[in-house]
Amino acid sequence: MRILQLHVDYIEYTPIKEEIVDAEPIVDKEKKRLENIVVILLSVEKGDENLIIEDFLNETKKYLDTIKCNSLLLYPYAHLSANLEKPKKAMQILDRIEKELKINLKDSTYRIYRAPFGWTKQLEFRVKGHPMAENSKTFDNVSKSEPSIGNEKLVSLDGRQDDHDHAGVSQALSAEKTLKSSWFILEPNGLLTRYEDYNFRKTENNLKNLFKYEILKNRTVEEQPPHVKLMRKLGIADYEPASDSGNMRYYPKGRLLKSLLEQFVSRKVSEYGGLEVETPIMYDSHHPSMESYFNRFPARQYNIKSDQKELFLRFAACFGQFLMTKDFQISYKNLPLKLYELTRYSFRREKSGELVGLRRLRAFSMPDCHAFCRDLEQAKSEFEKRFDLSISVLEEIGLDMDQDIEMAIRFTKEFYENNKQFVNSLVSKIGKPVMMEMWSDRFFYFTLKWEFNFLDNQGKASSLSTDQIDIENAERYDISFIDEDGTKKYPIILHNSPSGAIERIIFALLEKSARLIKEGKTPFLPLWLMNTQVRIIPIKNELIPFCEKIRNELKDNLIRCDLDDRDDSLSKKIREAETEWIHYIIIVGEKEVESDRISVRDRIKKENYTIDNNAFIQLIRSQIKGKPYLPINLQENLSKRPRIAS
């Protein structure tokens, strides 16, 4: 038997649903709140017989006496052990423990509670700060107990790993290493509040969820995330069983969606001044620069052996760009120097259980822009430009900074104290409170980083855009420039992904749509990302030639348009177009042949109207203005298309 004893100020738990077949039947699914109570999280293990139960009972009584607390909650908690008893038997043992405790402690004022067994439960509690408030113990036939005591809030670096953090170079994966973190809310006016002392407003639910996700590790999930269903239904992407998990297949619609996003982000970075380069996707594991890396960051990369050479697949664009930059001759006059690559792909061998749909992959496309700066002053000014760039990229893609995104900013205490004004100026651009994490020491290669997090339908946070101030890698890679005084210096490197992984953007757009569905609203993807922007449906087959004329006219105006020439009823064709989320449907009958006007069914406005041909073209052009264009990536006649979406 393994247990965690916790003395808490309060505990709240809510049974969500039965997790196993043998879950105990319960009537009351209300949230329970208990205050000033000892909570014992326990796992019943195979071979827990009388002696062990005796030990546990004695220990529990002793503990309650020691800390002078007279209420107790028994909380079945499977995750303490890898050697669990079968559910039925475990429940019997729990029942017995509960009864024995009640009998033993009956004469006093003790109160004994027990949380339901076999249920998925939402759990929240606050542990008291005294030295005896947290103990873990093991009861078995060999070692009687092995208590470990601690009440310091430690944050494991592994636990807070920022997946797809574009510069994944950084994240130490060693679980032993911990560093002290403090959590705050930083408001646009610079006001700083400790997380514990902050009262979240109703509109700040997403921010609250972000904290929950990061600190309380509240990640209760009941089902597959909704975007997985949508990505298949819409024929965008799917799992590929023949590959490694986390390596997806993208159907024509998905490929077009990705191409457009890739082109869009690349163009925005180019306008900002990033120079696009291309670097290899695999590297020699024994190259000196790589080795120093791996020593510090036990990696999760794909390894390949080719002849006698050991190679790994890149997990970020950093190596390629750094190795390239190292060979440049750089003067201070050339700085800031900005290099950009959109990797297709970056690879990370995430643990199999961590992979989810398009949210977390093993192969993903990551825009990655590094700026090499002369000094901190230049870095800060460049940093602000990239901050603005990232905001505009997300907004133009169709995400709402106010509703969809929560910002987190993290830095060392030292950096903050020297650059308060700079930090505050970033936050004030967001115009709402952000999550702030402050580290006592610098463990990472950067002194400051921020991310924009998308909060999905399950309250899970995924980072999209991010930027970092890196003061370590220039030296490691021997990237230098000659300063005004003729001396060799190492630049500061900024690591920015203005959008985050392209696949994750698709994930965010789909989750946003799923939210609309949940709210009873019409889900949609931005018009400029739709493979079919306009669907033409003839009322009769004889009108197909006329429809083709309209289609060609739209096509000449760079509008993606297709024609439903199948032998189906009009209603059915409309229905299918609706289920494909097509924004505009044009119905063509005799009336339309005779006039210059076309009949439009507008899915977003939810209305039908007739409109002049040119006005319609302008209506669409105005909505996709400034966005990249690619021709439709499926047969223009639906009768020629195989069925792809399921």
Add this chain to the structure above:
RNA sequence: GGUCAUGUAGCUCAGCCUGGCAGAGCGAAGGUUUUGUAAACCUUAGGUCGCGGGUUCAAAUCCCGUCAUGACCUCCA
């Protein structure tokens, strides 16, 4: 790796508890129909019920093993 769940037609799933002819809808193919704003009608094809073993007169169904997938794993006993 652990816990739990799932695996039946191209897709979504029912059947399993309580053993007795392999099912439905969608999709596909052929035909009829030529449609005015969210599913026309008829017909046909389509299966190693993940795989292996066991129990039984009889197994998709019960038991054991195994493989694959999914969710979770300092979130859900």
